[in-house]
Amino acid sequence: MKGIKFYFYILIMVIMVIILQSCEDNVENKNENLSIIMLQEVNKLRKQGCNCGDEYMPPVSELKWNELLEKAAYLHSKDMYENNYFDHFGLDSSLPIQRAAKLGYTGTAVGENIAHGFINAKDVIEAWKNSISHCKNMMDSCYDEMGASHYKDYWTQEFGSNNIFEKK
Secondary structure (H helix, E strand, O other): OHHHHHHHHHHHHHHHHHHHHHHHHHHHHHHHHHHHHHHHHHHHHHHHOEEEOOEEEOOOOOOEEOHHHHHHHHHHHHHHHHOOOOOOOOOOOOOHHHHHHHOOOOOOEEEEEEEEOOOOHHHHHHHHHOOHHHHHHHHOOOOOEEEEEEEOOEEEEEEEEOOHHHOO
16 A cells, blocks of 8 residues: 555655646747747738827838847846836836847847736737837837847837948
């Protein structure tokens, strides 16, 4: 009987390890899916053109994903959550371009959208689309790359350009 209990406990432990591994894989997949969804939604908007308030924004070129901008977005979202604030300025008075540069981003411009209280990427993109200034950031032809992330329900979207002086 003792042998059966031992094997039963081993079986339970193996099942728990498999479940925990599955959860870790899902977190990684969620982050990958977030980047795909965010980039696809913004590029769909940029390809179609849209109204930002009363102003029509014509179609512009697609953005590429930038992992440094993604990391800057994640760290800013996490900082806002952990320190209970909501602002484009960091608590150290840093601007988005300074936070990105600190991580090694060498672009000449960085723009930022932030949001709080949303649970998924499509809802936060829709909210940014319905905000004139956020919409204009997503449609700005000066930007050629993007990174975005969230921490809990704080969202940050970073736009960057390595060629701002060559864009129209």
